[in-house]
Amino acid sequence: MIVGQIELRVCDTPNDDGSSITVEWNAGPGYRIFEILRSTEPDGDFEKVYEAGAGETIFIDSDVKLGKNYFYKIVGRNDSFVTNSQVAGPVRPEVQYFNLARLPVLVCIIVLFAIIILYITRAKSGEKLFVRKIPALKAIEEAIGRATEMGKPVLYVPGIMDIDDPQTIASMSILSRVAEKTAEYGTSLYVPTSKSMAMTMAQQIVKESATRVGRPDWYNPDNIRYITDDQFAYVSAVDGIMLRERPATNFYLGTFYAESLILAETGHSTGAIQIAGTAMPDQLPFFVAACDFTLLGEELYAASAYLSQEPVQLGSLKGQDLGKLLFISVIVIGVLSQIFNWHFFINLFNIE
Amino acid sequence: MRVFDYLSHLDRRIIFLLVALAVVIPMLVPLNLPVDITGPVKNVYDKIESLPEGSVVLISTDYDPGSEAELYPATEAIIEHCFRKNLRIYMMGLWPAGSELGNMALNKIAQSYNKKYGKDYINVGYRPGGQVMLLSLGRNFGDVIKVDYQGIPIDSLPLGGGVKSARDISLVITFSAGDPGILHWITYFHARYGVPICGATTAIMAPQMYPYLSSGQLTGLLGGLKGAAEYETLVDKKGRGLRGMDSQSIVHLLLVGFIALGNVILVYQRRRG
Amino acid sequence: MINTIGIWVAALLTLAIYSFLYKDNAFYKIAENIFVGVSAGYWAVVLWYDFAWPNLFEPLLTRGQWYNIFPIFIGVLMFAPLIPKISWMIRIPLTFTMGVAMAVSITQFVQGDIFPQLQATFLPLSGVSLFKGFSNLLIILGVVFTLIYFYFSKEHKGVLGIGAKIGIWFMMVSFGASFGYTIMARVSLFIGRIYFLLHHWLGVI
Amino acid sequence: MKTILPLIIVFCCGFYMLATFFIPARFSQTSSQTLQNWYLGVMAFFVFIGIFNLIKINVDKIQRKLRDWQYSIILLTFLGVMLGAGFIGGRDSKVFLYLFENFQVPLGATMFSLLAFFVASASFRAFRAKTPEATLLLIAAVIVMIGRIPIGYLIWHKFPDLVEWIMQVPNTAAKRGILFGIDLGLISMALRVLLGIERSYMGGER
Numbered sequence A: 001m002i003v004g005q006i007e008l009r010v011c012d013t014p015n016d017d018g019s020s021i022t023v024e025w026n027a028g029p030g031y032r033i034f035e036i037l038r039s040t041e042p043d044g045d046f047e048k049v050y051e052a053g054a055g056e057t058i059f060i061d062s063d064v065k066l067g068k069n070y071f072y073k074i075v076g077r078n079d080s081f082v083t084n085s086q087v088a089g090p091v092r093p094e095v096q097y098f099n100l101a102r103l104p105v106l107v108c109i110i111v112l113f114a115i116i117i118l119y120i121t122r123a124k125s126g127e128k129l130f131v132r133k134i135p136a137l138k139a140i141e142e143a144i145g146r147a148t149e150m151g152k153p154v155l156y157v158p159g160i161m162d163i164d165d166p167q168t169i170a171s172m173s174i175l176s177r178v179a180e181k182t183a184e185y186g187t188s189l190y191v192p193t194s195k196s197m198a199m200t201m202a203q204q205i206v207k208e209s210a211t212r213v214g215r216p217d218w219y220n221p222d223n224i225r226y227i228t229d230d231q232f233a234y235v236s237a238v239d240g241i242m243l244r245e246r247p248a249t250n251f252y253l254g255t256f257y258a259e260s261l262i263l264a265e266t267g268h269s270t271g272a273i274q275i276a277g278t279a280m281p282d283q284l285p286f287f288v289a290a291c292d293f294t295l296l297g298e299e300l301y302a303a304s305a306y307l308s309q310e311p312v313q314l315g316s317l318k319g320q321d322l323g324k325l326l327f328i329s330v331i332v333i334g335v336l337s338q339i340f341n342w343h344f345f346i347n348l349f350n351i352e
Numbered sequence B: 001m002r003v004f005d006y007l008s009h010l011d012r013r014i015i016f017l018l019v020a021l022a023v024v025i026p027m028l029v030p031l032n033l034p035v036d037i038t039g040p041v042k043n044v045y046d047k048i049e050s051l052p053e054g055s056v057v058l059i060s061t062d063y064d065p066g067s068e069a070e071l072y073p074a075t076e077a078i079i080e081h082c083f084r085k086n087l088r089i090y091m092m093g094l095w096p097a098g099s100e101l102g103n104m105a106l107n108k109i110a111q112s113y114n115k116k117y118g119k120d121y122i123n124v125g126y127r128p129g130g131q132v133m134l135l136s137l138g139r140n141f142g143d144v145i146k147v148d149y150q151g152i153p154i155d156s157l158p159l160g161g162g163v164k165s166a167r168d169i170s171l172v173i174t175f176s177a178g179d180p181g182i183l184h185w186i187t188y189f190h191a192r193y194g195v196p197i198c199g200a201t202t203a204i205m206a207p208q209m210y211p212y213l214s215s216g217q218l219t220g221l222l223g224g225l226k227g228a229a230e231y232e233t234l235v236d237k238k239g240r241g242l243r244g245m246d247s248q249s250i251v252h253l254l255l256v257g258f259i260a261l262g263n264v265i266l267v268y269q270r271r272r273g
Numbered sequence C: 001m002i003n004t005i006g007i008w009v010a011a012l013l014t015l016a017i018y019s020f021l022y023k024d025n026a027f028y029k030i031a032e033n034i035f036v037g038v039s040a041g042y043w044a045v046v047l048w049y050d051f052a053w054p055n056l057f058e059p060l061l062t063r064g065q066w067y068n069i070f071p072i073f074i075g076v077l078m079f080a081p082l083i084p085k086i087s088w089m090i091r092i093p094l095t096f097t098m099g100v101a102m103a104v105s106i107t108q109f110v111q112g113d114i115f116p117q118l119q120a121t122f123l124p125l126s127g128v129s130l131f132k133g134f135s136n137l138l139i140i141l142g143v144v145f146t147l148i149y150f151y152f153s154k155e156h157k158g159v160l161g162i163g164a165k166i167g168i169w170f171m172m173v174s175f176g177a178s179f180g181y182t183i184m185a186r187v188s189l190f191i192g193r194i195y196f197l198l199h200h201w202l203g204v205i
Numbered sequence D: 001m002k003t004i005l006p007l008i009i010v011f012c013c014g015f016y017m018l019a020t021f022f023i024p025a026r027f028s029q030t031s032s033q034t035l036q037n038w039y040l041g042v043m044a045f046f047v048f049i050g051i052f053n054l055i056k057i058n059v060d061k062i063q064r065k066l067r068d069w070q071y072s073i074i075l076l077t078f079l080g081v082m083l084g085a086g087f088i089g090g091r092d093s094k095v096f097l098y099l100f101e102n103f104q105v106p107l108g109a110t111m112f113s114l115l116a117f118f119v120a121s122a123s124f125r126a127f128r129a130k131t132p133e134a135t136l137l138l139i140a141a142v143i144v145m146i147g148r149i150p151i152g153y154l155i156w157h158k159f160p161d162l163v164e165w166i167m168q169v170p171n172t173a174a175k176r177g178i179l180f181g182i183d184l185g186l187i188s189m190a191l192r193v194l195l196g197i198e199r200s201y202m203g204g205e206r
Helices: A100-124 A135-150 A166-185 A196-212 A231-245 A259-269 A284-290 A298-308 A311-340 A343-347 B002-008 B012-028 B039-050 B065-084 B098-112 B130-139 B158-162 B182-193 B206-214 B224-234 B240-272 C002-021 C026-061 C066-082 C084-121 C130-149 C158-201 D004-022 D026-045 D047-063 D069-089 D094-113 D115-126 D132-148 D150-155 D159-195
Strands: A006-012 A021-027 A033-039 A047-053 A058-061 A070-077 A082-084 A088-091 A154-157 A189-193 A224-226 A249-253 A273-278 A293-296 B056-062 B088-093 B121-126 B171-176 B197-201 B220-223
Touching: A006 A070, A006 A088, A021 A033, A021 A070, A033 A058, A047 A058, A047 B130, A100 A311, A100 C084, A100 D004, A100 D159, A135 A154, A135 A166, A135 A249, A135 A273, A135 A293, A135 A298, A154 A166, A154 A231, A166 A189, A166 A196, A166 A249, A166 A273, A166 A298, A166 C084, A166 D159, A189 A196, A189 A231, A196 A224, A196 C066, A196 C084, A196 D047, A224 D047, A231 A259, A231 C026, A231 D094, A249 A259, A259 A273, A259 A284, A259 D115, A273 A284, A273 A298, A284 A293, A284 C158, A284 D115, A293 A298, A298 A311, A298 D159, A311 A343, A311 C084, A311 C130, A311 D159, B002 B240, B012 B240, B012 C158, B012 D115, B039 B065, B039 B171, B039 B197, B039 B220, B039 B224, B056 B065, B056 B098, B065 B088, B065 B098, B065 B171, B065 B197, B065 B224, B065 B240, B065 C158, B065 D094, B088 B098, B098 B121, B121 B158, B130 B182, B171 B182, B182 B197, B197 B206, B197 B224, B206 B220, B206 D159, B220 B224, B224 B240, B224 C158, B240 C158, B240 D115, B240 D132, B240 D150, C002 C026, C002 C158, C002 D094, C026 C066, C026 D026, C026 D047, C026 D069, C026 D094, C066 C084, C066 D026, C066 D047, C084 C130, C084 D004, C084 D026, C084 D159, C130 C158, C130 D159, C158 D094, C158 D115, C158 D132, C158 D159, D004 D026, D004 D159, D026 D047, D047 D069, D069 D094, D094 D115, D115 D132, D132 D150, D132 D159, D150 D159
Parallel strands: A154 A189, A154 A249, A189 A224, A249 A273, A273 A293, B056 B088, B056 B171, B088 B121, B171 B197, B197 B220
Antiparallel strands: A006 A021, A021 A058, A033 A047, A033 A070, A070 A082, A070 A088
């Protein structure tokens, strides 16, 4: 069996907190194990720090002290051979204060933030901003009106995730408008939630909304309640509410998983008008099939800005639109890079 | 055409009843509809066929009762094949509830092939720790696994003591319903130790695995119940997979029928204005 | 014995849930209330043992990390609405959670979603088979037209209107296909329940 | 105070967390880890206000003998047993696991499996060729449904390949386009929250 040389490279692990050294090696086939040895002197006593298998080529040594010099060597073995590599070093672990590998992410965030803030300031300065109509949003008010005429309640399901999910926040923002309208009309509003914090937030929102339209007496905290954190148990209870309270209008806005269709089909069987919206692409087909109106993906986020009609909020929508144009341009440049082999551009998008 | 008027207001409970019958009847009276064999499934079969007798296959049950319907039939079919080829099975699981399901299949099939626990197969149960655990497992099984699922010291079992590192494993087969699962085996066990990986995943996950199949990081793949049915055809042992596939075919055809009916009604209603 | 009871309980609860497909009834209500009761208790216990205890209380009580009194205080404020005078303080835990969560989502989505998805769209149009090239072009155009649909700043008329329309077509194909693709997995779940009833409970197959 | 303090908290926590993402040094990583642990802990701890609410509403229902009040007794009994078993006996206690395995798991699986019926009723109703868009939806769905089952292969052996192509090409394209929109919406939403422009979550105060 031919056993090749072992080529050894060591360096301070890039973009870390100075707690490790990266050891990499290249060896021919035939080795069974590699022993990685370390010392603080080039000709001092080397001690074994790691034993690697045949397929491994990299080891991160995190048992090192900041700012101290280290030397490494590797012993490759199989049943009949032992090969020593050259000693590599010195290498010293150091702290990095900026993760260079994440620079493209920082640039992307700054650019997106900048364009959104730019449009927000332009909107603040009184510039008129046009935003096209979103059909599902127009339907919200009509649907509440319908429930009022029928003397039936409105059901609002804010998704099954907690308030750490941006979709839940978007939903809460829409809830505040829905609550205003229902309070104004004096229609009951049920908000069952699957998470305790979401319940707390929804209670605050509905209460304030009622106060704002001068109907604090309308607010009933018992209508905004926690059911259970469990996905399907929550759905079984919401289905029960639909069948027993017979709401005339159902809103499903927020994060949904497989339960989307269970809710929408049960709601349909009770004859309710249904307005759904989610940024979960996998669940959109089911809402589109079973509901009367659906906010697709980004429209859920746009909804709160749109409903408020506040210039600052609308400004951020404009910023998002510029972001889309930016994405399209990046895609075009990327496709051109593929054709003309501009690997530099494509590699910008490699993220550790 | 009163029929269409009736159908356009068809009570959904009739649809529900038909769906239920379409599933239950084929389960009671198997139809044995033929199943085509796809490439990735054949690859799993060929890989197991190619292993010499006595090789150790590591089976990882990375699912729970939620995906039992899709993955358990595949578990049985593959264990069947391994025992028939006189391979030895080393079972573990990355999901807490998986090892119980694996045990059920293992004990059932071991009996019919007269295989002995400890010698021909063992189950070391649930192993938490994801990637870190898999990395140290490949290097040295002894670091991670000290006892089997019953608490018996691993070294006292002939098969347990014989497996020291990834080198002693000829093939890993993971039954995976999510994370941790098949991706961990590919990225941490195949990439590091070069052990070939085969997998059975839920139908939803299967398309995401195609890139790994084409790159060779994954040797073969059973997707969902259909994969299990194909495998049962290959090993010629009719089980839940084939039965389930009969039900699947009937339900799918029923749905296509419903859609066609819905459109006929639509055309009829349009004609009448 | 205890196992047999377990199987009977599971089987009867399964049937109780299915009875809901016919119409709402007392059996469904029983199953529903058992389900909510058991699961709410289950999650309270799990959330406590897996998150609240190890992240808040354990470091303070067993490792003496005194500064962990802060998050516990923040958590206890969940009861603030019970006292009208300080009820506004409920905003402190809410805003704390959201501040951390929103920041984490931003970095996670830029790094884990936007970058890899953009890169995956830089598909080769030359040097591949004609069919592959066509498919790649279709993906690129599909992404662009779908994005155009989500353009809010202009009325969807003229060229923009055509682009948005094509975007909708792509989405409709995607929705239909995803719907059809999921059916198998959903039916598998039902097969699993039927197998449980027929095999484990009744023992007929 | 009632508005300013929460806004300061959201701003500081948010931008500090953003900064730590780019700073590998130890103080940054440990503090960001600590903040994340706290946030997970606080959110989990909140479950007790939910349980409190659940108990309150059901006790109230029983006391006032509202419609279906009898069922609330069942709910509270099971809740009590689970909480008792879990907090006194521990989460590995026999009763706790038994109730989980023989009640919660089959109930969850059965609720989930209702989807087999609902995909049928939804497709009967929704997949009608009313408009060109609806027609596309319908055709794509039918092709995929037939191509996924063995009979599809018997009808035309390229059927499964066609399904794969639809899933990998037009489906991927549309999903990705939707995702980019979602990412932008999310980032702008998160930024509005961090800057205190979006405040409706605080009870709608503007």
